[in-house]
Amino acid sequence: MRWLARQRAFLDFTLLSLWRRKGKNAALILAYALVVFLVASVMFAVRALRTEAANVLAGTPELIVQRMLAGRHETVPESYVATVKAIRGVSRVTPRLWGYYFNRAAGATYTVMAPAGFAHGHGEIVVGPGVARTWLSPVDGQYLFRTVAGDSAGFVPVEALPEDTELVSGDLILMSGADFRRVFGLPEGFYTDLAVSVPNERELETVTEKIQRALPDTRPIQRRELLRTYAAVFDWRGGYVIVLLSGAGLAFFIFAWDRATGLSAEERREIGVLKALGWDTADVLSMKLWEGLTISLTAFLLGLIAAYVHVFLAGAGLFAQALKGWSVLAPRLDLTPAIDPTELLSLFFLTVAPYAVITLIPAWRAATTDPDAVMRG
Amino acid sequence: MMPLRPSDRFGLLLALLALALAGLLAVHPRLSAEAGARRTAEAARLVAELGLTDLCLLPEARYTRHLSQADLFSAFQDHPGAMDHFPSGSFLAPPAGLWQAAP
Numbered sequence: 078m079r080w081l082a083r084q085r086a087f088l089d090f091t092l093l094s095l096w097r098r099k100g101k102n103a104a105l106i107l108a109y110a111l112v113v114f115l116v117a118s119v120m121f122a123v124r125a126l127r128t129e130a131a132n133v134l135a136g137t138p139e140l141i142v143q144r145m146l147a148g149r150h151e152t153v154p155e156s157y158v159a160t161v162k163a164i165r166g167v168s169r170v171t172p173r174l175w176g177y178y179f180n181r182a183a184g185a186t187y188t189v190m191a192p193a194g195f196a197h198g199h200g201e202i203v204v205g206p207g208v209a210r211t212w213l214s215p216v217d218g219q220y221l222f223r224t225v226a227g228d229s230a231g232f233v234p235v236e237a238l239p240e241d242t243e244l245v246s247g248d249l250i251l252m253s254g255a256d257f258r259r260v261f262g263l264p265e266g267f268y269t270d271l272a273v274s275v276p277n278e279r280e281l282e283t284v285t286e287k288i289q290r291a292l293p294d295t296r297p298i299q300r301r302e303l304l305r306t307y308a309a310v311f312d313w314r315g316g317y318v319i320v321l322l323s324g325a326g327l328a329f330f331i332f333a334w335d336r337a338t339g340l341s342a343e344e345r346r347e348i349g350v351l352k353a354l355g356w357d358t359a360d361v362l363s364m365k366l367w368e369g370l371t372i373s374l375t376a377f378l379l380g381l382i383a384a385y386v387h388v389f390l391a392g393a394g395l396f397a398q399a400l401k402g403w404s405v406l407a408p409r410l411d412l413t414p415a416i417d418p419t420e421l422l423s424l425f426f427l428t429v430a431p432y433a434v435i436t437l438i439p440a441w442r443a444a445t446t447d448p449d450a451v452m453r454g
Numbered sequence: 455m456m457p458l459r460p461s462d463r464f465g466l467l468l469a470l471l472a473l474a475l476a477g478l479l480a481v482h483p484r485l486s487a488e489a490g491a492r493r494t495a496e497a498a499r500l501v502a503e504l505g506l507t508d509l510c511l512l513p514e515a516r517y518t519r520h521l522s523q524a525d526l527f528s529a530f531q532d533h534p535g536a537m538d539h540f541p542s543g544s545f546l547a548p549p550a551g552l553w554q555a556a557p
Contacts, residue, residue, distance in 0.1 A: 413490030
């Protein structure tokens with residue numbers, strides 16, 4: 078009990094001491110919280126996007142077969158469908174028609190797809206949520222496309238894809254196969270690629286090999302490769318994420334370095350006075366430990382709360398802008414919370430503990446020197 | 455009533471912050487779970503129905519819009535020697551092979 082009362086007294090003293098330099102300490106907490114906010118935001122967004130990608134893309138075709146020509150993606154002739162279908166283990170082959178349409182007025186590139194069994198008629202389209210937002214001034218309610226022949230084709234948007242599907246359909250425009258061929262000039266009998274259904278997961282490798290043997294100019298992409306791609310994109314160690322984290326880590330290092338390399342003249346004088354008044358080294362260190370904990374705990378909690386609100390309640394505005402890049406279509410990040418307690422714990426130990434400990438080093442140095450020398454500077 | 459000591463006030467502040475954080479971490483995911491599951495199920499249904507392959511996250515370039523479908527040297531696909539000039543290219547980790555030391 079006595080120990081507790083003593084520590085509480087140290088904490089009282091520390092808080093009053095921090096309050097005396099409130100401007101400087103508030104700035105310190107704010108900057109520290111900003112570092113935690115950045116790291117935690119990345120952590121939350123990355124985990125949520127990985128989970129979302131894995132769940133949403135689970136139903137994607139088991140195998141996509143592209144044709145390559147001179148190292149580039151080329152259209153697939155219809156004869157390939159029968160060749161792939163004849164392979165044992167393949168239950169269905171769906172030729173896909175899709176491509177990109179650049180709308181000069183909107184300055185945006187859209188994904189145009191002609192799904193098999195398109196439920197609407199000639200001259201009608203279904204648009205994704207992002208398309209409806211960005212396509213500028215439809216004429217007479219029609220979306221005008223410039224076809225490959227140089228003329229204009231008007232399409233009536235008859236349905237909008239649900240807002241809930243924006244993560245996969247933001248820039249999607251669906252139309253009939255005949256309209257697709259008219260806009261892009263793709264001749265009959267050719268497709269963009271093939272979606273291959275292989276119900277038995279264990280046969281996938283063999284089917285892939287057989288496709289490559291029968292059609293050497295193709296590139297089969299398995300679903301697990303596709304999921305691996307997304308796991309890699311949102312990986313801690315790669316790309317943008319590492320840039321953000323390095324910045325935050327560096328900022329934190331500068332903090333820690335600043336604290337570790339010295340105390341201000343005022344702080345040194347304070348320690349000198351305390352020592353002259355009869356505080357021993359352990360007391361000074363206790364006070365400094367409380368100071369480090371007070372600052373780092375407050376900053377950690379503030380940063381984490383702000384990060385959660387930013388990512389899961391405010392649509393991760395900071396990252397949406399980064400993801401948008403030079404595109405006109407800004408993806409809406411409506412993320413479902415997916416949090417890993419281990420990551421939170423790691424963040425806690427990587428931010429709170431080092432800071433609290435590092436504040437002890439200069440204090441220990443000052444506290445072990447003669448009070449007279451400390452006060453004289 | 456005795457005035458609160460600084461440590462009491464700080465304890466109170468910390469407790470409030472911890473409570474707010476616990477509320478966010480424990481309560482908000484439960485409250486938003488239904489909407490989240492509906493969103494995911496709806497998107498997954500569309501993916502299965504249309505045979506979609508990629509997330510519409512980085513729509514600025516063909517090879518970032520369809521990451522899994524892009525060719526393996528997509529940064530240079532516009533013409534030989536063309537560097538990756540879209541900011542979102544920086545999101546992507548280099549291919550796994552590049553991390554391993556050359557034999």
